[in-house]
Amino acid sequence: MHEFDLxxxxxxxxxxxxxxxxxxxxxxxxxxxxxxxxxxxxxDTICEGIHFKRSTLHLSDIGYKALAVNLSDIAAxxxxxxxxxxxxxxxxxxxxxxxxxxYRGMNDLAERYGVLLIGGDTVSAQHDLMIxxxxxxxxxxxxSLLRSSAREGDVVFASGTxxxxxxxxxxxxxxxxxxxxxxxxxxxxxxxxxxxxxLTLGQLLKESGCRIxxxxxxxxxxxxxxxxxxxxxxxxxxxxxxxxVSENATKLFGNETAYEYALTGGEDFQLVGTVAKSxxxxxxxAAKEKGIRLSAIGSVTQEGAPQVxxxxxxxxxxxxxxxxxxx
Amino acid sequence: MHEFDLxxxxxxxxxxxxxxxxxxxxxxxxxxxxxxxxxxxxxDTICEGIHFKRSTLHLSDIGYKALAVNLSDIAAxxxxxxxxxxxxxxxxxxxxxxxxxxYRGMNDLAERYGVLLIGGDTVSAQHDLMIxxxxxxxxxxxxSLLRSSAREGDVVFASGTxxxxxxxxxxxxxxxxxxxxxxxxxxxxxxxxxxxxxLTLGQLLKESGCRIxxxxxxxxxxxxxxxxxxxxxxxxxxxxxxxxVSENATKLFGNETAYEYALTGGEDFQLVGTVAKSxxxxxxxAAKEKGIRLSAIGSVTQEGAPQVxxxxxxxxxxxxxxxxxxx
Numbered sequence: 001m002h003e004f005d006l007x008x009x010x011x012x013x014x015x016x017x018x019x020x021x022x023x024x025x026x027x028x029x030x031x032x033x034x035x036x037x038x039x040x041x042x043x044d045t046i047c048e049g050i051h052f053k054r055s056t057l058h059l060s061d062i063g064y065k066a067l068a069v070n071l072s073d074i075a076a077x078x079x080x081x082x083x084x085x086x087x088x089x090x091x092x093x094x095x096x097x098x099x100x101x102x103y104r105g106m107n108d109l110a111e112r113y114g115v116l117l118i119g120g121d122t123v124s125a126q127h128d129l130m131i132x133x134x135x136x137x138x139x140x141x142x143x144s145l146l147r148s149s150a151r152e153g154d155v156v157f158a159s160g161t162x163x164x165x166x167x168x169x170x171x172x173x174x175x176x177x178x179x180x181x182x183x184x185x186x187x188x189x190x191x192x193x194x195x196x197x198x199l200t201l202g203q204l205l206k207e208s209g210c211r212i213x214x215x216x217x218x219x220x221x222x223x224x225x226x227x228x229x230x231x232x233x234x235x236x237x238x239x240x241x242x243x244x245v246s247e248n249a250t251k252l253f254g255n256e257t258a259y260e261y262a263l264t265g266g267e268d269f270q271l272v273g274t275v276a277k278s279x280x281x282x283x284x285x286a287a288k289e290k291g292i293r294l295s296a297i298g299s300v301t302q303e304g305a306p307q308v309x310x311x312x313x314x315x316x317x318x319x320x321x322x323x324x325x326x327x
Numbered sequence: 328m329h330e331f332d333l334x335x336x337x338x339x340x341x342x343x344x345x346x347x348x349x350x351x352x353x354x355x356x357x358x359x360x361x362x363x364x365x366x367x368x369x370x371d372t373i374c375e376g377i378h379f380k381r382s383t384l385h386l387s388d389i390g391y392k393a394l395a396v397n398l399s400d401i402a403a404x405x406x407x408x409x410x411x412x413x414x415x416x417x418x419x420x421x422x423x424x425x426x427x428x429x430y431r432g433m434n435d436l437a438e439r440y441g442v443l444l445i446g447g448d449t450v451s452a453q454h455d456l457m458i459x460x461x462x463x464x465x466x467x468x469x470x471s472l473l474r475s476s477a478r479e480g481d482v483v484f485a486s487g488t489x490x491x492x493x494x495x496x497x498x499x500x501x502x503x504x505x506x507x508x509x510x511x512x513x514x515x516x517x518x519x520x521x522x523x524x525x526l527t528l529g530q531l532l533k534e535s536g537c538r539i540x541x542x543x544x545x546x547x548x549x550x551x552x553x554x555x556x557x558x559x560x561x562x563x564x565x566x567x568x569x570x571x572v573s574e575n576a577t578k579l580f581g582n583e584t585a586y587e588y589a590l591t592g593g594e595d596f597q598l599v600g601t602v603a604k605s606x607x608x609x610x611x612x613a614a615k616e617k618g619i620r621l622s623a624i625g626s627v628t629q630e631g632a633p634q635v636x637x638x639x640x641x642x643x644x645x646x647x648x649x650x651x652x653x654x
Contacts, residue, residue: 021365022471025558027403027543028369028464030471033360038348042355042446043370043461045414049453076354087372087459119369126376130452132414132459134370137355144349144357216354231352 006096006122013107014117019082029118031083031136038144040081040137042073048128056172059098061193062131063105069218070135071113071197072269076216077146078206079139081113081199086120087132094129102131113199143206145273147231150213154274156228156236156298157283159201161246162221163258166265168192170253184248195269201292202271208283214273220264222308224272226321229306236274238298238319240312263319274300333423333449340434341444346409356445358410358463365471367408367464369400375455383499386425388520389458390432396545397462398440398524399596403543404473405533406466408440408526413447414459421456429458440526470533472600474558477540481601481627483555483563484610486528487620488573489548490585493592495519497580511575522596528619529598535610541600547591549635551599553648556633563601565625565646567639590646601627 014024022030033039046052046066057065067084074081086106090099099122110117115135168188171181181189198216205212213232215224221243229236240259249258275283280296287294298311308319341351349357360366373379373393384392394411401408413433417426426449437444442462495515498508508516525543532539540559542551548570556563567586576585602610607623614621625638635646 021469022404022473026471026474027400027541028367028406028462030365030367030404030466032468033362033364033366033465035360035362037360038357039360039366039463040355040357041368041410041412041461041463043412043414043459044448045416045450045457045459047416047450047452047457050451073354077349077357079355083368085368085370085461087370089372089374089457089459121371123372123374124377125374125455125457127454128452130372130374130416130457130459132370132372132416134368134412134461135355136366136368136463138360139357141359142348144353146349147353214354 006099009100010103013103017116020116020118023118029085031118034138036141037138038141040074040077040079040139041134042070043132043134044069045130045132047130055176056169057193058177059101060105060108063102064109064194066131066133067106067109068195068197068269070133071199072216072218074135074137075197075199075202076214076271077139077144078202078214079137079144080203081115081135081137083116083118083136084110085118085134088122089125089130091125091127091129145206145212145214147213147215147228149211150228150232150234150274150300152234152300152303153277154300155277155280155296156238156274156300157294158221158244158270158272158297159198159292159294160268160270161244162217162268162270163249163261163265164188164191164246165195165267166261167249167253184252187248192267195267197269198271200290201287204286204290205273208286210275210279210283212273212275214271217268217270217272219266221272222263222319225308228272228274229308233303233306234300235302235304235307235309236298237301237309237311237316240310242295242297244293244295333426336427337430340430344443347443347445350445356412358445361465363468364465365468367401367404367406367466368461369397370459370461371396372457372459374457382503383496384520385504386428387432387435390429391436391521393458393460394433394436395522395524395596397460398526399543399545401462401464402524402526402529403541403598404466404471405529405541406464406471407530408442408462408464410443410445410463411437412445412461415449416452416457418452418454418456472533472539472541474540474542474555476538477555477559477561477601477627479561479627479630480604482604482607482623483565483601483625483627484621485548485571485597485599485624486525487595487597488571489544489595489597490576490588490592491515491518491573492522492594493588494576494580511579514575519594522594524596525598527617528614531613531617532600535613537602537606537610539600539602541598544595544597544599546593548599549590549646552635555599555601556635560630560633561627562629562631562634562636563625564628564636564638564643567637569622569624571620571622
C-alpha cells in the first residue's frame with residue numbers, strides 16, 4: 001500500500017467549512033466553538049470478526065456503520081453532530097482500495113447529515129481491521145436529553161420498528177451478501193447494513209423542551225430499557241403487544257422470534273425514551289408530522305430500585321439485565 | 328471478566344469538574360465550550376505487537392503512552408488538553424486487572440496535566456489489545472501553532488534531547504523489563520516508557536505571540552522536519568552537530584548511532600519548530616527560564632519546493648522523506 005497516496009485520497013473526503021480552522025494535515029484539528037452551545041463527544045470502535053464480518057457487510061457498509069453507531073449516540077442526546085475523526089488499524093492484508101471504500105461508506109452518511117471529517121490516523125495492526133470513530137457535536141447549553149430523566153408515570157416510547165437489524169443479520173449469515181432476496185428480505189438486510197441514526201427525532205425531542213429521558217438502541221430494547229431504569233432509578237414496564245416489530249420480521253421469522261429480536265437483537269439504532277404522560281400527545285403528533293413512527297410501549301410504574309418488567313396477557317414478568325453496557 | 332465491575336472501576340478514574348456536564352455513563356459526554364476558545368481534537372491508536380509489546384512496557388506504561396501520544400499532539404498546537412475518551416478493544420486473554428492497570432497509567436499522566444476522562448467504550452477483539460485515545464483541548468481563537476508557518480530565514484529549533492526513546496527501546500529489546508541497569512540506561516528506558524509530552528513548552532511558544540511553526544517528534548527528527556518543510560513549502564537545513572543528543576545515548580551507543588536514533592528513532596515526543604531569527608533570542612531565554620532545553624538546530628534556507636538538508640563538516644546532503652505521515 002502507498003501510504004501517502006492513501007492519505008491524499010482520504011484527505012479528499014475532508015470538506016471545507018468556516019468552522020474548521022485546521023482539518024486533516026496538522027497535529028490536531030481545530031474547530032470553532034459557540035458560546036451558547038455545549039460540546040458533545042463520543043467514540044465507538046468496531047472490530048472485524050466481532051462487530052462485523054466481510055461476509056455480511058460490503059466494505060462501504062462497514063464504514064457507514066462505524067460512523068452510524070456514533071451518530072446514534074449523538075441523536076440519543078438530542079444533539080447535532082458536526083465533525084468526525086477516524087482511527088483505523090489494519091493488518092497488512094488490507095488493500096488501499098478497500099480502505100478507501102470504507103471511507104466512502106462513512107462519507108455517504110456524513111454528507112447526508114453535514115458531518116465533516118477533520119482528522120484521525122491510519123496505523124498497522126497484526127490482525128484484522130478495527131475502526132474507531134470519534135464524533136464531536138453540539139447542543140444548546142443544558143439541553144441534553146439524559147438517561148436519568150425518567151419519572152414515575154412517564155410514557156415509555158420507541159421509534160421505528162425493532163429487531164429488523166437482527167433479522168437482516170440472520171438472512172445475511174445464511175445467504176451471504178449475494179443471495180437472491182425478496183423485497184421483504186431486502187428491507188431487513190438494508191436495516192442491518194445501513195441503519196439510520198435517528199438524528200431528526202433526537203433533535204425534535206430536544207426542541208420540544210419537555211423533560212425527556214432518551215437512549216439509543218444499540219444492544220436491544222431489553223438492555224437499553226435497563227439502562228434507562230438504572231440511570232433514572234425507576235421501574236419500567238413494557239407491554240409486549242405494543243412493541244413495534246415490523247410486518248417483514250413477523251412474516252419471515254414468526255411472532256415469537258420477531259419479539260425476541262426486538263428485545264435482544266440490537267443494532268436497530270432506534271431510540272427509546274420516556275416523557276410525562278401529559279406531554280406524550282404533543283410529542284407523538286410532532287413525530288407523526290415529520291413522518292417518524294413513534295410508539296408508546298409501556299410506562300414508568302414507580303421510582304426506586306431499577307427494574308424492567310414485561311407485561312403480556314395481563315401478566316408481568318421481570319426482564320433480566322442482558323447485553324453489554326458501553327461506558 | 329465481569330464487564331460491569333470493570334466499567335464501575337473505570338468510572339472511578341473520571342473526576343468531577345464543573346465543565347463536565349455529562350461524563351461517563353450516558354450516550355455521549357457533554358462539556359462546556361468557551362466563546363473565546365477553539366476546540367482542539369485528535370485521536371491516536373496504538374496496537375499490541377506493532378506499537379507496543381508487553382516485553383518492553385509495563386501495563387501502566389502502555390496506558391501512559393496511549394495518552395501521551397495525544398497530549399503531544401495538543402502540545403504541538405500550543406493548546407491545553409482538557410478531556411480524553413478511551414476506546415479499548417481487547418482479546419479474551421486480557422484480564423480485568425490488566426485493563427485497570429492500563430487505565431491507571433493513563434490516569435497517572437492525566438492527573439498531572441488536569442486532563443479529565445469523560446467517556447469511551449470497551450469492546451471485544453479477536454486478537455491483541457488496541458487502545459484508541461481521543462483528546463479534546465482548547466486554545467485561544469486563531470492562536471494554534473501550525474506546521475505551515477515556517478518562512479525563509481527562520482531558526483529551526485528542537486526541545487530536549489532526541490533519540491533517547493529509541494535507545495531505551497534497544498535496551499528493553501535486549502534485556503527485557505527486569506534486566507539490571509545503570510543509571511544511564513534507566514534514564515533512556517524511562518524516556519521510552521514514559522515520555523513527557525511538551526505541553527509547558529507548547530503553551531509557552533503560543534503565549535509568546537510570535538509566528539511559530541511547530542510539530543511534535545513522534546517519528547524521528549527527519550520525518551518531522553519533512554512535515555514542516557512540506558506544510559510550509561520551504562527548505563530546511565539541519566546542522567548535525569547542533570542536534571541535541573544526550574550524553575547517555577552517545578556513551579551507550581556511540582556518536583553515529585546516537586545521531587541516527589535522533590533522526591529516525593521517533594517516540595521522543597519532543598517538539599521541533601521554526602521561529603523568525605529576530606524572535607529566537609527571546610524564545611530561547613523564555614524556555615531557559617522554565618528549565619526547558621531548547622536548541623537551535625538549523626535554519627529555513629529558502630521557500631519553494633520542500634526539502635530537508637543535513638549540514639555536516641561544511642557539506643550539505645539531502646535527507647530522504649522517511650517515516651510515516653499520520654493524518
